[in-house]
Amino acid sequence: MQLRGQYWSRAAASAVLLLLTGTALVLHEQTDSNSDNGAGSQSVADEHAKHVMVKPVPVAVTAAAPLPRTGWTATADTAASGFAAGSALDNSTTTAWKSSTTVAMPHYITIDTKNKMAISGLTYLPLAGANGRIGQYKVQVSDNGTTWSANVATGTFADDATVKTVTIATVITRYVRLTAVTEAGNRVKWAAAAEVNLLGGTDPALPRTGWTVAADSQETAGEDGKAANAIDGNTATIWHTQWQGAEPGFPHTFTIDMHAAFQVSGFTYLPRQDGEANGRIGQYKIDVSMDGAAWTPAVTSGTFTDIGTVQSMTFASAMARYVRITALTEAGNRGPWTSASEINVLGRSDSRLDRTGWTATADSQETTGEDGKAANALDGNTATIWHTEWDLNEPAYPHTFTIDTKASQQIGGLVYLPRQDAESGGNGRIGGYKIQSSTNNTAWTDVASGAFNDDGGEKTVVFPTVTARYVRLVALAEAGNRGPWASAAEFNLLGPSGAVAVNRGSWSAPVGFPLVPVAAALLPNGKILTWSAEYADDFNGGTGSTLTATYDPATGVVTQRDVVETGHDMFCPGISVLPDGRILVTGGNDAAVTSIYNPATDAWTRGADMTTPRGYQSSVTLGDGRVFTIGGSWSGGTGGADVAHKSGEVWSATTGWKSLPGANVVPMLTADTTNGDYRKDNHAWLFAWSGNKILQAGPSKAMNWYTADGTGTVAAAGTRGDDTDAMNGNAVMYDTGKILTLGGAPNYDNSAATANAYVLTISGTTVTTKKVGSMANTRAFQNSVALPDGKVLVTGGQNFAVPFSDNTTVYSAELYDPATEKFSTLASATVPRNYHSVSLLMPDGRVFSGGGGLCGGDCATNHFDGQFFTPPYLLNDDGTAATRPTITTAPTTAANGAVINVKTGAAVTGFSIIRMGTATHTVDTDQRRLSLTPTAATGGGYNLTVPADKGIAVPGYWMLFALDAKGVPSVAKIIKIG
Numbered sequence: 007m008q009l010r011g012q013y014w015s016r017a018a019a020s021a022v023l024l025l026l027t028g029t030a031l032v033l034h035e036q037t038d039s040n041s042d043n044g045a046g047s048q049s050v051a052d053e054h055a056k057h058v059m060v061k062p063v064p065v066a067v068t069a070a071a072p073l074p075r076t077g078w079t080a081t082a083d084t085a086a087s088g089f090a091a092g093s094a095l096d097n098s099t100t101t102a103w104k105s106s107t108t109v110a111m112p113h114y115i116t117i118d119t120k121n122k123m124a125i126s127g128l129t130y131l132p133l134a135g136a137n138g139r140i141g142q143y144k145v146q147v148s149d150n151g152t153t154w155s156a157n158v159a160t161g162t163f164a165d166d167a168t169v170k171t172v173t174i175a176t177v178i179t180r181y182v183r184l185t186a187v188t189e190a191g192n193r194v195k196w197a198a199a200a201e202v203n204l205l206g207g208t209d210p211a212l213p214r215t216g217w218t219v220a221a222d223s224q225e226t227a228g229e230d231g232k233a234a235n236a237i238d239g240n241t242a243t244i245w246h247t248q249w250q251g252a253e254p255g256f257p258h259t260f261t262i263d264m265h266a267a268f269q270v271s272g273f274t275y276l277p278r279q280d281g282e283a284n285g286r287i288g289q290y291k292i293d294v295s296m297d298g299a300a301w302t303p304a305v306t307s308g309t310f311t312d313i314g315t316v317q318s319m320t321f322a323s324a325m326a327r328y329v330r331i332t333a334l335t336e337a338g339n340r341g342p343w344t345s346a347s348e349i350n351v352l353g354r355s356d357s358r359l360d361r362t363g364w365t366a367t368a369d370s371q372e373t374t375g376e377d378g379k380a381a382n383a384l385d386g387n388t389a390t391i392w393h394t395e396w397d398l399n400e401p402a403y404p405h406t407f408t409i410d411t412k413a414s415q416q417i418g419g420l421v422y423l424p425r426q427d428a429e430s431g432g433n434g435r436i437g438g439y440k441i442q443s444s445t446n447n448t449a450w451t452d453v454a455s456g457a458f459n460d461d462g463g464e465k466t467v468v469f470p471t472v473t474a475r476y477v478r479l480v481a482l483a484e485a486g487n488r489g490p491w492a493s494a495a496e497f498n499l500l501g502p503s504g505a506v507a508v509n510r511g512s513w514s515a516p517v518g519f520p521l522v523p524v525a526a527a528l529l530p531n532g533k534i535l536t537w538s539a540e541y542a543d544d545f546n547g548g549t550g551s552t553l554t555a556t557y558d559p560a561t562g563v564v565t566q567r568d569v570v571e572t573g574h575d576m577f578c579p580g581i582s583v584l585p586d587g588r589i590l591v592t593g594g595n596d597a598a599v600t601s602i603y604n605p606a607t608d609a610w611t612r613g614a615d616m617t618t619p620r621g622y623q624s625s626v627t628l629g630d631g632r633v634f635t636i637g638g639s640w641s642g643g644t645g646g647a648d649v650a651h652k653s654g655e656v657w658s659a660t661t662g663w664k665s666l667p668g669a670n671v672v673p674m675l676t677a678d679t680t681n682g683d684y685r686k687d688n689h690a691w692l693f694a695w696s697g698n699k700i701l702q703a704g705p706s707k708a709m710n711w712y713t714a715d716g717t718g719t720v721a722a723a724g725t726r727g728d729d730t731d732a733m734n735g736n737a738v739m740y741d742t743g744k745i746l747t748l749g750g751a752p753n754y755d756n757s758a759a760t761a762n763a764y765v766l767t768i769s770g771t772t773v774t775t776k777k778v779g780s781m782a783n784t785r786a787f788q789n790s791v792a793l794p795d796g797k798v799l800v801t802g803g804q805n806f807a808v809p810f811s812d813n814t815t816v817y818s819a820e821l822y823d824p825a826t827e828k829f830s831t832l833a834s835a836t837v838p839r840n841y842h843s844v845s846l847l848m849p850d851g852r853v854f855s856g857g858g859g860l861c862g863g864d865c866a867t868n869h870f871d872g873q874f875f876t877p878p879y880l881l882n883d884d885g886t887a888a889t890r891p892t893i894t895t896a897p898t899t900a901a902n903g904a905v906i907n908v909k910t911g912a913a914v915t916g917f918s919i920i921r922m923g924t925a926t927h928t929v930d931t932d933q934r935r936l937s938l939t940p941t942a943a944t945g946g947g948y949n950l951t952v953p954a955d956k957g958i959a960v961p962g963y964w965m966l967f968a969l970d971a972k973g974v975p976s977v978a979k980i981i982k983i984g
Contacts, residue, residue: 513876594621
């Protein structure tokens with residue numbers, strides 16, 4: 007373990023001890039009783055991260071682990087003498103593959119696992135010494151070693167000696183190829199790898215929002231052992247069978263009702279974490295059911311080890327609403343009890359494709375005596391069946407059932423429900439099978455094979471995603487050898503892994519970064535500037551430098567840089583974009599420092615120090631170009647009894663920072679009962695408005711109007727209806743004066759998130775609140791982005807707020823529609839995005855979602871990557887790209903109040919402008935969307951009026967989108983307003 011920084015060492019002994027005893031860890035920030043609570047400025051050396059401690063949080067969901075490499079082989083495009091490709095698989099860090107030193111890059115190493123298996127990523131350990139470290143990379147997979155997929159991951163590794171991890175969407179494949187596009191430091195033209203491991207793939211834990219549970223026994227007297235505790239996300243609470251008054255014996259059952267059908271494929275079990283071992287599960291079995299009455303028995307069974315860390319089990323995918331875990335013994339035979347801290351179900355949302363218009367054919371069908379037409383297996387009626395002929399003739403195996411979906415689309419699985427009529431005795435249940443796909447009903451490709459069990463339960467086959475119009479099930483045998491027949495009640499097809507049934511958008515392959523992107527800013531040239539802290543993977547810095555990485559979507563290249571010229575560790579800062587496009591970054595680990603980035607010159611300069619050191623504050627650009635900031639007790643002291651110490655201040659280009667004692671922070675404090683003062687003023691939701699007023703819309707349930715004139719003022723603006731404090735939720739202005747607030751939790755951490763959503767409407771200085779439909783998932787640490795069509799995309803977050811934890815992750819995105827005031831569930835991301843994640847709208851209408859973690863080299867929740875989400879408006883129903891309107895001419899600058907002329911390639915129905923965003927810690931005070939009403943221009947095109955009020959159309963760089971009648975946006979033109 008590499009320990010960094012003077013304030014890490016106090017936690018290190020605890021962490022090392024726990025690691026040596028086998029406890030999996032994630033870390034989160036906690037207050038330090040030795041922190042400086044004084045007011046006023048402090049030196050950089052004194053103030054940095056004084057109050058940061060780390061605290062272990064049990065891991066409730068197992069992470070992907072390296073697969074055993076027995077029998078694997080490796081080849082490469084080139085290999086230097088003595089550095090064969092197989093050396094990267096030999097479990098020795100002293101040997102390595104090294105490409106030829108005379109052949110130009112790119113170079114690649116290919117791993118043959120000798121068998122198809124589920125893979126969710128890889129790890130790469132560079133060769134000792136700097137030369138040959140892989141910089142820019144790409145990953146591809148293949149079933150045959152000849153035909154390779156498109157890139158399943160791309161990115162850039164950090165130029166250091168640490169192990170690198172690449173995460174991909176789980177894929178079933180045999181071959182994996184890692185291509186080194188560049189050498190990390192451009193020192194040499196060869197690449198090297200000491201070790202490459204492939205990571206096993208499993209489905210993620212399903213979000214548990216709305217789930218209920220029942221147990222045969224629970225303890226409620228003296229010790230809270232309710233069954234619901236095992237799905238609450240809090241690893242400190244437990245379910246425990248009764249032990250006071252009575253001690254019922256084994257077996258014990260724990261039944262989960264997910265209240266919807268999911269494709270379930272496993273579960274994880276975290277034993278109690280209170281230091282006691284009583285009740286750890288030993289032998290177990292798992293049953294599943296669609297209705298809670300008819301159960302598919304023992305989809306898996308086994309015995310857990312008598313340890314306190316999380317354990318998992320996977321099984322063949324099955325559609326289920328109910329999952330029942332039966333504990334047959336206690337692991338240590340200590341007594342008749344069963345207990346659990348957390349139980350998760352692994353799987354994915356039911357991704358059954360819409361069968362409207364589909365047709366089916368079969369090699370044989372019964373049409374006399376019993377209606378057994380092929381079409382019956384697509385009719386949605388489980389009482390009707392397809393059955394091969396049996397009255398006048400009984401054709402022999404094999405039998406085929408072919409589905410025509412009428413259009414090529416992505417398909418990732420098949421669901422088979424055997425006939426459900428009890429009197430049949432199971433005749434015709436399919437046993438051995440293979441599944442084929444085709445685009446033309448002529449050329450067929452095998453995609454899966456196996457044998458179904460001889461029972462009436464629904465069977466799910468998941469296979470690598472294919473693009474096809476036709477899917478054929480070839481029945482090779484009858485499951486019970488009862489006769490030559492084949493039958494089925496229903497067939498369904500599944501969308502690609504992680505997708506849902508209809509057009510719900512799609513996620514790109516992950517893009518790797520050389521750091522955890524904890525903060526991000528969209529630049530006028532379309533690039534994304536990201537940064538972490540002094541370290542790529544750790545926030546414990548504060549000694550005057552910051553690692554940055556700039557991603558260019560046009561080339562896929564990430565450029566890394568260590569910013570030392572401003573003497574500023576910019577972790578946990580306030581961020582604001584100035585009217586001229588420069589980015590003002592304030593406080594954080596170096597809590598008094600201000601840094602300014604100029605995207606036009608790619609230069610960082612130091613600005614005036616703040617009057618009050620701060621970290622986890624928010625800042626916002628006003629209409630007159632000044633920047634207001636408030637709060638931030640995470641760094642630079644909390645102020646002790648004088649909590650008003652973190653009241654507002656304002657920056658201007660001419661005078662620097664000025665204290666605003668009248669902009670009192672106290673009215674916006676949350677009532678955090680877990681952490682106290684240093685968390686109560688964090689991450690304010692700030693919105694600039696007319697007259698240089700600032701609306702603080704949250705996260706406290708109380709809202710306030712602030713001003714930055716004179717010595718500052720504050721006035722109450724009401725509350726968000728019945729909402730609670732919503733720390734680590736967020737808010738976004740999706741139209742002029744319309745703000746959507748989302749989720750959050752009453753306390754900063756160790757607190758259950760909500761699914762609450764409210765629309766705030768600003769009229770003058772009056773703010774009205776309306777509660778709208780809740781999100782499908784409770785979320786804290788999520789991010790939200792206003793889209794060109796006025797809808798709001800929500801990504802990431804977790805059900806139970808715990809910094810540096812991927813427990814209770816929500817993978818699926820959601821979309822808020824102002825027209826219906828409801829949310830719809832979208833496609834699921836590959837990687838958790840929780841604490842320290844970001845999201846930004848891109849000029850092409852996609853959304854970047856990245857980061858999460860930054861908790862040290864031994865933390866499993868560091869995510870060195872991002873993904874791009876393609877919203878549904880960019881896709882047709884079959885998954886192909888939608889035809890987009892185009893803006894052919896538009897001005898590059900416009901004054902507030904100006905009328906601008908915009909021409910498009912074809913008629914459009916609307917326009918919107920969205921200010922370029924910045925993001926960190928769920929806060930993006932720069933983004934806002936304004937809709938512009940077009941009028942036909944005499945000279946052609948459309949005239950648009952830029953709002954004259956600089957408090958509404960805040961000066962700076964904006965993205966101008968045109969929208970067609972279907973809501974499809976153009977690629978944006980960048981316009982500087984003001």
